[in-house]
Amino acid sequence: MDDSRLEQIIDTHQSTADSLIQILLDIQAENRWLPKEALERVSEKLQVPLSRVQHAATFYKAFSVVPKGRHEIHVCMGTACHVRGAPRLLDSIQDLVGIKPGETDSELKFSLETVNCLGCCALGPVIEVDGTYHGKMVPAQTGEILKNYE
Amino acid sequence: MSDITITIDGKQVNAKEGTTILEAAQSIGIPIPTLCHHPNLEPYGACRICMVEIEARGRTSMVTSCIYPVEPGLVVKTRSEKVDKTRKMILQLLLAHAPDSEILKEMAKEYGADKDRFEKEPSFCIHCGLCVRYCAEIKKLNAVGFIDRGTKREISFIPDIALKECWNCKECFPLCPTEALQAAYVFMKLLTTDTPNPISE
Amino acid sequence: MTRIQSPAALEEIRKDILAHRDPQKPCIILCSGSACLASRSKEVAESLEAEIEKQGLTAAVDIKKTGCHGFCERGPIMIILPEDICYVQIVPEDIPEIISRTIKEKQVIERLLYTDPATGEKITYESDIPFYKHQERLVFGANRRIDPKNIEDYLAIGGYSALPKALSQMTPEQVLGEVKKANLRGRGGGGFPAGRKWEECRNAPGDIKYVIVNADEGDPGAYKDRSLLEGNPHLILEGLMIGGYAIGAHQGYIYVRQEYPLAVDNVTIAIKQAEQYGLLGNNILGSGFDFTVKVHKGAGAFVSGESSALMTALEGRVGEPRPKYIHTAIKGVWDRPSDLNNVETWANVPLIINNGADWFTGMGTEGSKGTKIFSLVGKINNTGLVEVPMGVTLRDIIFTIGGGIPKEKKFKAVQTGGPSGGCLPEERLDTQVDFDELTNAGSMMGSGGMIIMDEDTCMVDVARYFLEFLTGESCGKCVPCREGIRQMLKILTNITRGKGKEGDIELLEEMAEVLKTAALCALGRTAPNPVLSTIHYFKDEYEAHIREKKCPAYSCKELIAYYIDPEKCQACMLCAKKCPVDAISGGKNLIHIIDQETCTKCETCYDACPPRFKAIRKISGEPVPPPVPEEARTITRRSKKDE
Numbered sequence: 001m002d003d004s005r006l007e008q009i010i011d012t013h014q015s016t017a018d019s020l021i022q023i024l025l026d027i028q029a030e031n032r033w034l035p036k037e038a039l040e041r042v043s044e045k046l047q048v049p050l051s052r053v054q055h056a057a058t059f060y061k062a063f064s065v066v067p068k069g070r071h072e073i074h075v076c077m078g079t080a081c082h083v084r085g086a087p088r089l090l091d092s093i094q095d096l097v098g099i100k101p102g103e104t105d106s107e108l109k110f111s112l113e114t115v116n117c118l119g120c121c122a123l124g125p126v127i128e129v130d131g132t133y134h135g136k137m138v139p140a141q142t143g144e145i146l147k148n149y150e
Numbered sequence: 151m152s153d154i155t156i157t158i159d160g161k162q163v164n165a166k167e168g169t170t171i172l173e174a175a176q177s178i179g180i181p182i183p184t185l186c187h188h189p190n191l192e193p194y195g196a197c198r199i200c201m202v203e204i205e206a207r208g209r210t211s212m213v214t215s216c217i218y219p220v221e222p223g224l225v226v227k228t229r230s231e232k233v234d235k236t237r238k239m240i241l242q243l244l245l246a247h248a249p250d251s252e253i254l255k256e257m258a259k260e261y262g263a264d265k266d267r268f269e270k271e272p273s274f275c276i277h278c279g280l281c282v283r284y285c286a287e288i289k290k291l292n293a294v295g296f297i298d299r300g301t302k303r304e305i306s307f308i309p310d311i312a313l314k315e316c317w318n319c320k321e322c323f324p325l326c327p328t329e330a331l332q333a334a335y336v337f338m339k340l341l342t343t344d345t346p347n348p349i350s351e
Numbered sequence: 352m353t354r355i356q357s358p359a360a361l362e363e364i365r366k367d368i369l370a371h372r373d374p375q376k377p378c379i380i381l382c383s384g385s386a387c388l389a390s391r392s393k394e395v396a397e398s399l400e401a402e403i404e405k406q407g408l409t410a411a412v413d414i415k416k417t418g419c420h421g422f423c424e425r426g427p428i429m430i431i432l433p434e435d436i437c438y439v440q441i442v443p444e445d446i447p448e449i450i451s452r453t454i455k456e457k458q459v460i461e462r463l464l465y466t467d468p469a470t471g472e473k474i475t476y477e478s479d480i481p482f483y484k485h486q487e488r489l490v491f492g493a494n495r496r497i498d499p500k501n502i503e504d505y506l507a508i509g510g511y512s513a514l515p516k517a518l519s520q521m522t523p524e525q526v527l528g529e530v531k532k533a534n535l536r537g538r539g540g541g542g543f544p545a546g547r548k549w550e551e552c553r554n555a556p557g558d559i560k561y562v563i564v565n566a567d568e569g570d571p572g573a574y575k576d577r578s579l580l581e582g583n584p585h586l587i588l589e590g591l592m593i594g595g596y597a598i599g600a601h602q603g604y605i606y607v608r609q610e611y612p613l614a615v616d617n618v619t620i621a622i623k624q625a626e627q628y629g630l631l632g633n634n635i636l637g638s639g640f641d642f643t644v645k646v647h648k649g650a651g652a653f654v655s656g657e658s659s660a661l662m663t664a665l666e667g668r669v670g671e672p673r674p675k676y677i678h679t680a681i682k683g684v685w686d687r688p689s690d691l692n693n694v695e696t697w698a699n700v701p702l703i704i705n706n707g708a709d710w711f712t713g714m715g716t717e718g719s720k721g722t723k724i725f726s727l728v729g730k731i732n733n734t735g736l737v738e739v740p741m742g743v744t745l746r747d748i749i750f751t752i753g754g755g756i757p758k759e760k761k762f763k764a765v766q767t768g769g770p771s772g773g774c775l776p777e778e779r780l781d782t783q784v785d786f787d788e789l790t791n792a793g794s795m796m797g798s799g800g801m802i803i804m805d806e807d808t809c810m811v812d813v814a815r816y817f818l819e820f821l822t823g824e825s826c827g828k829c830v831p832c833r834e835g836i837r838q839m840l841k842i843l844t845n846i847t848r849g850k851g852k853e854g855d856i857e858l859l860e861e862m863a864e865v866l867k868t869a870a871l872c873a874l875g876r877t878a879p880n881p882v883l884s885t886i887h888y889f890k891d892e893y894e895a896h897i898r899e900k901k902c903p904a905y906s907c908k909e910l911i912a913y914y915i916d917p918e919k920c921q922a923c924m925l926c927a928k929k930c931p932v933d934a935i936s937g938g939k940n941l942i943h944i945i946d947q948e949t950c951t952k953c954e955t956c957y958d959a960c961p962p963r964f965k966a967i968r969k970i971s972g973e974p975v976p977p978p979v980p981e982e983a984r985t986i987t988r989r990s991k992k993d994e
Contacts, residue, residue, distance in 0.1 A: 018667035021650050025609060049286070050308050051295025052669070058297040059669045059826075061651030062609055078571030079766065079802045080728035082816050088953055092931065095951070115610065116653065116820060119574035120386040121728035122423035122735060133389035139953045140929055195674030196828045198869045212868050218676050232868065239865040243834035268838050277827065296827075299652070299671075301837050303827030 001031040006041055015045050020056060024063060033064045061113075069104045069111040071149045073097070074128040078117030081124040085138070089125050090114065092139035096146060110149070156224040171215035171226055172200055182215050182228050183237065183257055185244075185327060186278040191287055193217045194279050199240050199257070203227040212236070234261055242267040248274045248328035275305060275330035281322040291315050294322070294334075305330070307338040354629025357637045358515035364628075365506050372507060377412045377454055379403075380430040380495060381441075384419025384578055385613050387426040391442065395427050398443035402450050412454060415504075418494045418582015418617075421736035422482055425465060430477060430495065437477035438463040468732065468754065482733045485752045487714070489722050490698050491575075491738045494582035499617045502624040505585040511630060513701035517593045518638035521704075526597040527553060530700065532708035534720045539565055539693030540771065540798045541873075542719075542786040548690055552680040553598045555688035560600035562591055563665070563684075563691040566607040566614065567649050567656030570769030571820065573800035575724040575736050576694035580607065580614040583698070584621035588631070590700035592642050598690055601641050606661050608649040619646055653770075653824035657872050658691045659683075660826070671826040672872035693798065695724055715741030719785040723799065729766075730805040732757050737801075739784065746780040749803060760805040763904075764888070768797030770817045770824075771877030773884025774810060793884045795877075809906035810889040811896050815843040817881040825874065832875030835866045839882065848909040851897035856886060901972025908952040911971045915956075917942050917979045919966035921988050926956035926967065942984045947975055 009026045013019035020042070027038055034057050043050040057063045075090045094100055097110050104111040120126050123135025127145075134145055153164045158175050165174040170193065175182050185197035193216040200215045205225040212232065227233065241263035245254055249265045254276075258265060277296075282305060285293050293311040296303055307316070316335060323331060355361050379399065383392050396416055403409055420428050425439035431453055438449070438460070445463060452458045464473040465480050474480050477495075497504035505511065517526050531546030552560060564587060568576040580587060591603045607615050622644055625631040633641045647665055654660050655670030662684045664670030675682075683689025699721060703711050712720045719741035725748065727737050732754035739748060745765055749755065756762050764774040773794035775782060782792050789796050804813065818840040827833045839862050842855050863879030870876045886893060895901045902910040915926070915935075920942045927935040927943055934950045937943030945956065960967045 016667075018665065020667040021664060022648060025648055025650055046667075048667070049292035049295070050311070051282075051286075051292040051306075054306065054308070055296050055669050056650075059299045059652065059671075060649075063650065077820075079769075079800065079816070080572045080734075082571075083729045083802065083804055083808050083813075085954075091951070092953060116569070116824075117571040117574070118385075118389075118610070119577050120389045120423070121572060121574065121726065122386055122426065123389055124728070124734075126389070128389075135389060138955070138958065140931060140955045143931075193674075195871060196830070198830050198871065201869055213676065214674055214871075217674050236865050236869050239835075239862065240830050240869065243830055243838065246834070246838075269841075271837075277830070277833065279828075298827075299654075300822055300825040300827045301833060303833070 001027065001035070001038065003041075005030070006038055007045075010042060010045050017046050017048050020046060020048055020053065021060070024053075024057060024060075028063050033067045036065075039065075064111075066104070067108065069108045071109060071130050072111045072113065073146075074113050074115045074118070075101070076116075076118045076120075076124070076126045076128070077114045078121065078124070080121035081117075081126060084124040086125040088139055089127070089137055089142070092142045093127070093146075096142055110146075154220045154222050154224075156220050156222075156226060158226040159228055165220045167220070169220050171202060171204075171213070171218050171220060171224075174220055175215065175226070175228060180228055183260075184216060185253070185276065186280065187216045188280055188284070188325070191280070191283045194283065197240070197276075197278055199237055201233065201236060203230045203233055237261045238263045244276050246271045247276055248330070251276075251328045253327045273304065273330065274328040274333060276328055277303065278327060280325040280327075281305060281331050284322045284325060289315075289319065289321065291319075305334050307335060309338060309342040312338060313343065352627045354627075354632070355636060356629065358519050361511065361515055361636060365509075368503050368507050375433050378415055378432040379412060379449075379454070380415045380417055380432065382418075382420045382426055382428040382495075383416040384426075384494075384581055385611075386419065386423045386574075387428065388613070390426050390440075392427040394443045395429075395441050395446065398446040402446045406450055406455075408450070408454070415498050417497060418499050419578035419736065420495045421488075421491060421578070421738075422480070422733070423736065424732070424734040435476050435478065437465060437475070437480065439465050482735065482737075482752055482754070485747070486738050487722050487740050488738045489702060490586075490695065491579065491724055491736060493586065494578065497583060499582050499584055500620050502585060502621065502628060505583070509705075510585050510701075511589055513704035514589050514592055514630070515636055517596055517704050518636060518640055523553070523597045523599065526593060526704065529708045530594075530597065530703060533703045533711040535696065535699055535703060535711070536719060536786060537693055538695035538699070538723065538798065540570075540768065540796070542796055545692055545696055548680050548692070549594060549598050551678060552600070552688045552690040555681040557688050559602070559687050560598055561684050561687060561689040562595045562598060562600045562603045563661070563689060564591055564603070564605040564694055564697055565656060565658070565661060565691055566605060566611070566694050567653075567661065568608060568611075568694070568798065569653035569656045569824070570798050570800045572728050572802050573726050573769060573798050575726050575799045577611050577614055578736055579694050579698055579724075580605075580611070581617050584614075584618040585625065586701060587618070587694055587697045588621055588625055588644065590697035591644065592631070592635070593700050593704055594690065594692070594697065595642050596640055598688075600688075600690065601643070603642065603644040604665055604684075605644060605646050606649060606665065607646060608656075609651065610649075615646060615648060622646070652826075653820075654826045654872070654874050657874060659872070661691065662689055671828050672874070674871050695799070716783060716785045716788075718787050719796075723784060723796070725767075725784075725799045725801040727753050727801050727803070729802040730756055730760065730808070731803040741785055742783050744781050744783055745775065748784065748801070749780070753803070756803065756805050760807065762803070763806050763808055764804045764810065764813075766794075766802040766804065766813065766881070767800065768795035768877075768880070769800050770821050771795060771873065771880055772797045772800075773880050774804070774813060774888065775884070776888045779888075793887055795880070807904055807906060809847070809902050809904040810885045810892050811843065811902075812847055812904075812907055814882045814885045815840065815847055818843060818878065821874065821878050829869075829871035829875060831866045831868075831870040832872075832878065835862050835870070835875070836878055838862065839879075843882070846893065846896045847902075847907045849896070849900040849907075851893075853897065855897060856890070856893055860886065895972065899972045903971070905969040905971050907971075911952065911969050912947055912975045913945055913950060913952065913954070913957055913967055914970050914975050915943050915945055916966050916968060917983075919964055920986070921964050921966065922986055923961065923964070923988075925961065926959045929955050929959045931955060937984075940985055940988065942979055942986055944978045944984075 238261040245265040246268040429438040660670040660672040
């Protein structure tokens, strides 16, 4: 993310300390991760200690301090999906892609995350890939769905 | 500010409004164990070992004495079956991390805590937060902070600040109840500088 | 749009809006809540708009994209007005037929109607569908009639009537009094009387006060706040403003979790529109009352939904709970008096002001008044959002409205209250939905998640699941929660893997006591509830896992094996072909055998074996029979007519 865009985002929120999380959310949404330089700039402009910015960047699941893959797979592990078989589904995806939740594969193709409830319980178990929902999943279907992603 | 009278372990204490139960107890020499408390820092309320039993407004409950303000008619018990059971479990959970900590070993003797109740955990840090809070509130440098959350939470030094400031300061080192702080600092230095043997400096 | 200057002017605008609307004009309502969008409701909408245009009907037929209707199992849902015909599970390919037959020829398309699974009867009108018929959708019902992105829809159904009434005909004390009299209890989980909290905040010293909407909705399986905020954001805004007026707060915050982008969008649009119409900002409707609202997004932390943590997050700090003995209603955000309530709590406020406290207390039980919205999910036929008066039994919700358990499985437990709640078994099905009744039974109301579990659900695993969830969500500050949950999870994980020991249950109970007493916040203090309630009601399952290394529900992977019964196998090859790890050997007329070493317990074979053979069974607590020797594996398949 170039510096001027970073400045723009920070300025949209009036550079006040209480906008820290909102600013980080905007940077994450656009840049897909939070580089160290961005955290340092935010710390400087908002006059918030870098240790606090760093804590926020690592405390909240929405943020990533490492680059993410081109495609993000979110597996819902909400209670309803859990009783409908989400753990087995997650296992099959882990086996297929070769990574665990929170990780990205070495080619930066897929990032895998678990989410606690996408709110589509009628479709459980659900996975979401790049904003597209796939409902009523069974482990056997994961290969079919994931092979469509480059 | 008026004086408030409370009873701690049967003894009457007078304290100004805004005093905590811990401060009131200390003023008459009644010991309450603490781990995350420091007289010069804002109370943190995280270790939970200072919890005591109180009776107020007709109800009994357990409260954190380092934070709970005195109120008229308060009756405090710093030891009881419930208090001791709670402290024992907290110590056992912490001893899984730092079985060699002097402070923990002493408290363990008092409460009969078994250091082997739980399997050993890899990290020494007991998250008392003293280092983080001292650097933030007293030194105002914020050279060390927390990252992440839950069981993945740990202390982390900010290399740019720490490498500049910490060597000549180290005021937080003696505050650490375990070896976690020194270990974290040394580890950080090893990772971020080319100094061949920082320990020997 | 010029700002409306008075309640009278507002009524003029409302009359004007209604005058331009013909209730007899054909209107196609399409549910566009997040769950239906996940079921391709967007493509249906695009197809619909295209077809309407193609047929030259744009002026003659209205299309309204609403928020969630609640019957999520059958989405996308379409309602055709003025007849009130309800079509379910619409796909884009259905659109041309709907336009030509239903809109133009006024004919009902049978195959798109809801079919009652019990009677086989096809039901034409939404109000006749049993799922809706037995509900009392006072708060949620409006969702189906409004486009959340259009304030005029809200005005057309009578929205923003309570606010002018409060501002111009009632004093703040009177508004407060009405809400207290109504005994509106918090719908976010705590069940604390909202009126008392408002009063404490109102009486707290300080000129600057805040009112806050908690839309963090972290309980997995609960999404009623999402649907309310997405589908009817103005209802919540109106409630919030009335609360601000009663308390003396002029600044509101809406804390929404960022996992709800549609809710964030719709409430942001609603705020802009309300400002344009003069229903937000300075001197609202000429009353002299100023009020502004800010939206603040969460960033993925369940614990930040706890009220002190939420307020810390609003300050831009990391959302960890604070240990506190002074209520946040007195010292909250920036140490100022702050009233925080749940989305559904705020949504009830305009109804109470419009209809009166007596109307509200006329519904429900002695201790729990009004209605409650639940997200009925899990092993249930009619998954969706359900609103019922307090006092209805769990049995009625699950079986009468919910349609019972799918695939003819047996009900086992209902879980309410999320990670802070408990599981209630069959013998408790007649428990009334009531704050205190549910707590006395060993669970709690919670924010509204109601997860149904059947005979295939392992209750030990459910307890383990909730602790695993909390391990990832604990802020980590205090010892009992961070370390206590860590150790309890280890014990439970070992139990589900056949490594449980005598004494584990007692240790879990001992640790539960410490967490309940000593944890810093409600997350830690209520973390033991799922474990304790499952030990209480399902101890036999724990004992089976520990003593017999058996999972009675045949669910825990390490304790089960899949076995093909050689007496029943018809060597059809279906399971072998589908097995993702090639663990099944066999061939035509050769009995199939699962290689237990390779098997990953994914259950694909179990699902693939044709029901008429039912050759695969799950084994637990006993050794797998040795494979049939090579010579005995050849069979002759029964011919189809002998099966």
